[in-house]
Structures are given as C-alpha cells and as structure tokens.
Amino acid sequence: MGRNPGISLTEQAYGRIEELIVTLQIPPGQAISESELCELSGFGRTPVREAIQRLSQQHLINILPRRGMIVTDINVETQLSLLELRRELERMMVRAAARRRTSEEQFQFGEMASAMERAAEADDEEAFLALDKAFNELVGQACRNPFAESAMEQWNPLSRRFWFQHHRQVGDLPRMAALHADIAWAIGAGDPDEAGRASDVLLSYLTNFTRAALDAGRD
Numbered sequence: 001m002g003r004n005p006g007i008s009l010t011e012q013a014y015g016r017i018e019e020l021i022v023t024l025q026i027p028p029g030q031a032i033s034e035s036e037l038c039e040l041s042g043f044g045r046t047p048v049r050e051a052i053q054r055l056s057q058q059h060l061i062n063i064l065p066r067r068g069m070i071v072t073d074i075n076v077e078t079q080l081s082l083l084e085l086r087r088e089l090e091r092m093m094v095r096a097a098a099r100r101r102t103s104e105e106q107f108q109f110g111e112m113a114s115a116m117e118r119a120a121e122a123d124d125e126e127a128f129l130a131l132d133k134a135f136n137e138l139v140g141q142a143c144r145n146p147f148a149e150s151a152m153e154q155w156n157p158l159s160r161r162f163w164f165q166h167h168r169q170v171g172d173l174p175r176m177a178a179l180h181a182d183i184a185w186a187i188g189a190g191d192p193d194e195a196g197r198a199s200d201v202l203l204s205y206l207t208n209f210t211r212a213a214l215d216a217g218r219d
Contacts, residue, residue: 013043014051021060021071022161023129028073032061058157076214079162082155083210087203089148090139094183094199095192097142105142109188112138113181120177125167128177132160135180142187162210170212179205 007015017037020026026040038048052069055061062070101109112135119127136156140149167173179202186195 009043009047010050013041013047014054016041016043017048017051017055018060018157021055022157023164024161026071028071028165030071032069032071034069055157058154060157060161074162074165076162076210079159079210080207080214082158083203083207085151086155086159086206087200089151090203091196091199093139093143093145093148093152094187094195096145096148097139098187098190098192098195100144101142101187101190105138106188106190108138109142109184113184113188116177116181116184120174120181123173125164125173128173129160129164131177132163132180135184139183139187159206162213166209166213166216170216171209175205176209 017026017040020040026032034045034048034052037052038045041048041051043051052061052063056063059072062072064070097105112131115131116128116135118124119131133156136152140152143149163171163176167176179198182198183195183202186198
C-alpha cells in the first residue's frame, strides 16, 4: 500500500487496521495476531504494536494476556449507552465549533457538506464512511476543546463500525449523509443554535436506527 510521508507510520498503521475492523474485513470475534495485522496492514511490528494499543483503548481489540488478541463483538446495548453521551457532548461540540471555526475551517465545512450531499445522492457507503470520519475530526478540531476532541476520537470507530454492520438492513444512507450535511452547513454558517438543533436530529435518528437494529436481531 502507498505511504504518506507527512503522517507517522504509527498513524498510518492505525488508520489501515481501524478501517479493516470498522468495515468488518476483520470481523467481530475474530482472533488476530500481531504478525497477521502486520501482513494485512503492510506495516512493521513497531507501528502495528503502537496501533494495537490505541485500538485497545477504543474497545475495538481486546488484548488477552498470553492468549493473543480478539476483535470485540458489536453490542447494541453498548451503542445505546454511547448515544446517551454523544447527544450531550456532540451538541456542545458542534455549537462550540460554529462559534470558534476559522475562515479556513468554514470553507472546509462547506466542502464537507457538499461532499456529504453527493454521497447521499449516490448512496455511496464508502464515500460516506470516509467523510464521517473526516467530519468528526474536523468538528473535534474546530470546537477547540481537547478533552471533547479526545472523547470523540474514542467513540467514533465503535459508532462507525456499528453503522456499517447494520445500515443495509435497517438504515438509510442518504438520510444519514444529509443529516451530517445539515450540521456541517450550520457550523460553516457560524450558527450554533442551528448546529445544535441539527445535531439533536442526527442523534435521534441514530437512536432510532440502533433500536431498529436491536428489534431486527430479535426477529
């Protein structure tokens, strides 16, 4: 795979392994070794080992002493608990981002909103998944609160993986992308009230989506 000299090898290894787990190419419950992750990601032991520690902190990998590693299962109840926290914290973050975003970030949010709308029109899940990650990173940066940004980094992969597993069954990708675009437009416009309102609409949609996934699993 191609390397980006502007990004550390650890960050690149993490990004590649996280993508493999989030998109279920390494499925939940699978036992995996460090050497296998090196082979799958194309990176050496040191950056992969450091990436594993980060993935463990994000609850994507369980490290079992003297027994190797296992990719964590996807749990609907855990996701509902996470959404309770996300509703409050993301509302605060997008409101802060609308107040504090720079002129460059204003432009980036506009580009992000347009890209989300294109993904919605094309029903393009790969484009949306990449945009969702970039959107959360941009919100975290623009809100100028490192503690909130760290919290978002912690839960984002779990949420993206949950969506990827269930969206074909109970989701609506165009609606999901359009709701993200609404938040991005509001932040770009510097409107904290509208950004907060749009965030609440998105979290209500995600809560309904998660409950629908739970109901589908019971059928």
